[in-house]
Amino acid sequence: MLTRSSRSADPWLVVEGVSRSFVSAAETVRAVRDADLTAHQGEFVCVFGASGSGKSTLINLIAGLDTADAGRILVGQADLGLLGESRRARLRLETIGVVFQDHNLIEEFTALENVALPLEALGVGRRAALRQASAQLARVGLGGLGDRVPSRMSGGQRQRVGIARALVGERRVLLADEPTGALDSRSSRELFELIRVLCDQGSLAVVCSHDERCQELADTVYEMVDGRPIVRERVS
Numbered sequence: 001m002l003t004r005s006s007r008s009a010d011p012w013l014v015v016e017g018v019s020r021s022f023v024s025a026a027e028t029v030r031a032v033r034d035a036d037l038t039a040h041q042g043e044f045v046c047v048f049g050a051s052g053s054g055k056s057t058l059i060n061l062i063a064g065l066d067t068a069d070a071g072r073i074l075v076g077q078a079d080l081g082l083l084g085e086s087r088r089a090r091l092r093l094e095t096i097g098v099v100f101q102d103h104n105l106i107e108e109f110t111a112l113e114n115v116a117l118p119l120e121a122l123g124v125g126r127r128a129a130l131r132q133a134s135a136q137l138a139r140v141g142l143g144g145l146g147d148r149v150p151s152r153m154s155g156g157q158r159q160r161v162g163i164a165r166a167l168v169g170e171r172r173v174l175l176a177d178e179p180t181g182a183l184d185s186r187s188s189r190e191l192f193e194l195i196r197v198l199c200d201q202g203s204l205a206v207v208c209s210h211d212e213r214c215q216e217l218a219d220t221v222y223e224m225v226d227g228r229p230i231v232r233e234r235v236s
């Protein structure tokens with residue numbers, strides 16, 4: 001387990017001078033402008049900011065779901081700007097997991113099958129994938145619920161399945177865009193506490209949220225202001 005003081009010196013995530021504009025006939029929206037952000041293994045980063053300030057765009061860029069117009073994004077050894085779409089998709093299976101407000105689980109699959117999916121997509125055999133998925137579900141506190149389909153779980157439990165699916169395998173980076181937007185305050189608090197524990201165990205999380213609990217538990221808090229993340233708080 002990593003302690004906050006024993007983190008490696010080299011950042012695992014580097015966002016450097018990144019910009020992304022959306023151009024239409026009517027207007028150009030500079031959603032992210034000259035953004036800098038770094039985070040280390042084991043770090044919990046919370047990003048808050050006004051609606052439209054660019055939080056989701058930034059998360060999509062770090063996830064490789066969108067590409068920057070300028071600047072660099074490094075995740076581990078990978079420079080996202082140098083990767084094509086299929087290699088970025090592979091990076092999401094191997095290194096980066098993403099969770100959105102809507103859990104995006106497959107309703108016909110059990111929790112266990114949902115969590116095993118990324119491993120099977122990587123070519124891991126079904127039995128081994130289910131075994132790893134089971135361990136991951138236990139890690140997020142859902143050890144006994146692997147056989148349930150999402151419709152028979154609470155909102156908080158579904159988001160935990162989403163987090164288990166995002167981190168299964170060797171993935172170290174968790175990106176979450178308003179993961180508690182559909183949850184009550186108690187489930188929200190428990191979800192942020194889970195993310196804190198996962199970071200203490202070595203994951204790196206970047207979480208966009210307005211929830212104060214996210215800011216309280218994070219190591220570093222950024223406010224997104226007109227497309228730029230500004231550091232508001234950092235635990236040394």
Ligand SMILES: Nc1ncnc2c1ncn2[C@@H]1O[C@H](COP(=O)(O)OP(=O)(O)OP(=O)(O)O)[C@@H](O)[C@H]1O
Nearest residue numbers: 022029030031049050051052053054055056057058
């Ligand atoms: N695909 C797109 N095409 C055009 N404009 C976009 C697109 N995606 C985002 N934008 C614009 O970019 C700006 C930033 O949007 P973004 O969704 O990143 O903000 P946000 O901080 O996540 O907002 P919210 O908290 O409301 O989700 C907004 O003005 C938005 O309208």
